[in-house]
Amino acid sequence: MVPQLWKRVACTALLLAFCVISDARAANDPLPSWNEGPAKTALLEFVHATTDRDSPKFVPSEERIATFDQDGTTWVSHPMYTQVIFCLERVPALVAKKPQLKNDEPFKTVLSGNWDAIGKLSMPELEKILASTLSGMTVDEFSAEVKKWLETAKHPRYQRPYTDLIYQPMLEVLRYFRENGYKTYIATGGGQDFVRVYSERVYGIPPEQVVGTMGGTKYGYDKHGRPILTKEPKLLLNDNFAGKPEGIHLMIGRRPYAAFGNSTGDRQMLEYTTEDEGLRLGMLVLHDDPVREYAYGPAEGLPDTKVGTFTQALYDEAKKKGWFVISMKNDWNRIFSFEK
């Protein structure tokens, strides 16, 4: 080989080796949608301290687990949880199959289309709707139905598919953590099988890394004798409040090093994550941006027992325990990827 050719081979091979090894380290700022401030600094310092071999807080790669709540933490949860909208929109089809439900509550209210009344349904009433619209089909049929719905359904305010309403700064955090050897999980109060349908495409998180509210399935056979799993109206685990650490243990078997949430339903997950040895990170998204998104939280004075609320007590606890409160208004220079 002539020297010139060797030189080119050397350069190409060096480049190849370099690409393979340090692809992840190429970007200058891993969090471009974050403004400089305590939250961004905390993220960068946490990842550096737990992944630098020379750091006293170094965490071996197999133990690097980070869990992310979904509704209100990685995507929009107002005016209503996306999965609840999906379930409400399934009610007419359910009633068509089971006409006896037509005059039963809460189905009657849902069919009325009176959104004020629908918005006032109690938790047990909503659970009744969820249980009846999220069961009775095979797991494959369910996935196909969610996928189809997500392709056409639009958020009432943004007039965009729900999966467009992911927070760009959180996508950057997910990617940044993964590039630093963290295994990222969704830990949601939403249905595990619902979120699994789009988690890989939207978050880069595979179905096996989605921890959510879990329903039972029943093994059986279709009319051709092929094996199927049918979704049952049986709750195995409610992945909210104390159920979050319980679900994390069930699905992962390790305590996370970092956890992200936005409401009282995430309190125990943050507590479980941060109150152990080593460097830990807890963060809560505060919705204080009515212009670009929504504003709700401590000022509303909602009770601690309502899922999805960021109460004053949670805010005070965060300050006391060193959990970072992310201000959407001040910490994020961009909220959605479709914004320029």
Add this chain to the structure above:
Amino acid sequence: MVPQLWKRVACTALLLAFCVISDARAANDPLPSWNEGPAKTALLEFVHATTDRDSPKFVPSEERIATFDQDGTTWVSHPMYTQVIFCLERVPALVAKKPQLKNDEPFKTVLSGNWDAIGKLSMPELEKILASTLSGMTVDEFSAEVKKWLETAKHPRYQRPYTDLIYQPMLEVLRYFRENGYKTYIATGGGQDFVRVYSERVYGIPPEQVVGTMGGTKYGYDKHGRPILTKEPKLLLNDNFAGKPEGIHLMIGRRPYAAFGNSTGDRQMLEYTTEDEGLRLGMLVLHDDPVREYAYGPAEGLPDTKVGTFTQALYDEAKKKGWFVISMKNDWNRIFSFEK
């Protein structure tokens, strides 16, 4: 740079790139403990056909899931399941804490030390022992106790720690599948938290990839106010028979492409895995080697409902459905890694 130096840089860099990219492909025979025969050929052909981009049976890497039963499939399960021995050995400590159990069955029989009588305990009696010895402690205390026990307990026949009694040919299969982009899972009827204690060290399988019989936990606080999870005597999922595909769906959310078992408890997992589109692999380990291990199976005429038995009906179904039966005697030239 002088040409000679460029040449050396090129060679080194090429080597580096090559090492990074094709480290996994270096070994000549990925299954050296397997004799040539239909089982070994099936393994090699399956992996090649599902991972070669030009193959009509190619499976994208994110969908490559393989599940392995444990007792009798990846380690010795005779004369008794290891976890059952662990539980039986915990009975004296349990009775010391709760003396009222001393005269209650089945605890009385266990305390008698009469192994003939212990061997005849019914399934509900064994379940009573399991429930009471596997709950009441925190998940961390439980892990520590299992770890400690495994360091000293020895198998009655081999006089070695139970974790030495892993089948070397199956370790090679696990590694071979992983090197080809498969995510390997344990799918065991044994306790999920029990197997998680040693799965990473012994199988290279992290805790989050262990699917097993699942018990509930309860979130709470220790006397110092620190968050803990306590193991409850509540069964969430019995990961045997139809429970295996149900557990796989719960924990993974995808249908495996390959499944390995050895008994009627694995039948539904193999069925669920193999009876779908694409190339699928089902394999059953037949224990037919009384000299190096044990011989039990179709000849014994045990009923289909007993866990851990390889019945004639299962054997016939395997032949009919194209599931491969692995003969320990003929297909494996080495059973344990400690054998020369």
